[in-house]
Amino acid sequence: MKIKLIFLFxxxxxxxxxxxxxxxxxxxxxxxxxxxxxxMSIIFTGIIIYLVRIDRRLKKTERELKDNK
Amino acid sequence: MDETVRNLNYHVPMWFTMIALLSVxxxxxxxxxxxxxxxxDIIASKCAGVGVVFGLMGLATGSVWARFSWGDxxxxxxxxxxxxIGVLMYLAYLILRxxxxxxxxxxxxSSVYSIFAFPLFIVFAWVLPKMAANSMHxxxxxxxxxxxxxxxxxxxxxFYPAVMGWIAxxxxxxxxxxxxxxxxxxxxxxEIPD
Numbered sequence: 001m002k003i004k005l006i007f008l009f010x011x012x013x014x015x016x017x018x019x020x021x022x023x024x025x026x027x028x029x030x031x032x033x034x035x036x037x038x039x040m041s042i043i044f045t046g047i048i049i050y051l052v053r054i055d056r057r058l059k060k061t062e063r064e065l066k067d068n069k
Numbered sequence: 070m071d072e073t074v075r076n077l078n079y080h081v082p083m084w085f086t087m088i089a090l091l092s093v094x095x096x097x098x099x100x101x102x103x104x105x106x107x108x109x110d111i112i113a114s115k116c117a118g119v120g121v122v123f124g125l126m127g128l129a130t131g132s133v134w135a136r137f138s139w140g141d142x143x144x145x146x147x148x149x150x151x152x153x154i155g156v157l158m159y160l161a162y163l164i165l166r167x168x169x170x171x172x173x174x175x176x177x178x179s180s181v182y183s184i185f186a187f188p189l190f191i192v193f194a195w196v197l198p199k200m201a202a203n204s205m206h207x208x209x210x211x212x213x214x215x216x217x218x219x220x221x222x223x224x225x226x227x228f229y230p231a232v233m234g235w236i237a238x239x240x241x242x243x244x245x246x247x248x249x250x251x252x253x254x255x256x257x258x259x260e261i262p263d
Contacts, residue, residue, distance in 0.1 A: 032073045035137045040079060054249075
């Protein structure tokens with residue numbers, strides 16, 4: 001479920017780039033501020049994915065430490 | 070440059086964070102080879118792992134910035150290729166670690182690897198692009214660095230805190246993983262008295 005949601009989120013970026021060739025590309029408007037928004041989203045997504053992975057690893061550790069008691 | 074100059078607070082600190090984490094990593098690799106204490110190897114490997122994540126985010130953000138400032142996702146620029154090689158070298162470090170079964174062998178081999186990889190990373194991502202004849206990337210080749218632009222001081226005022234904040238973020242992520250590994254390590258060393 002989580003993976004599907006992340007995948008959908010990433011797909012939304014691809015749909016943006018489909019319109020890259022048209023003149024009305026929002027990325028070139030307002031002094032290209034949406035480039036900054038995209039960059040921020042990439043970093044935000046990256047950190048969230050990494051935090052989810054850390055959460056999973058921590059869960060594994062918790063299980064291991066509980067089983068060995 | 071337009072408003073994209075604000076990426077200075079996101080794209081550039083990614084690389085600063087990566088270099089900071091890799092410095093911690095290589096320092097702990099050297100400590101490991103001196104003492105053979107597994108705790109140093111854990112610190113070294115986790116810092117490198119988080120460093121690679123920041124490097125990948127640096128590549129991705131730089132690619133988007135290049136698309137709308139230079140017109141292409143990737144240009145054959147000394148800075149871009151050098152940074153990509155550097156990140157790949159550290160990806161190889163992580164793969165090397167995963168491919169070795171024996172814990173102490175893994176620690177020794179990867180520590181030695183990281184001592185070689187770190188100077189090469191600095192050379193590829195920083196020194197060689199600086200010496201390159203032509204480069205579009207600011208701060209390398211004959212282009213001027215951002216500190217030569219008539220930057221308005223507001224940007225400078227946010228840039229330095231941003232760098233410190235991102236380095237703190239990277240270090241915090243690394244400590245989470247390190248503390249997790251320490252728990253497993255301590256548990257295992259309690260089970261097998263040596």
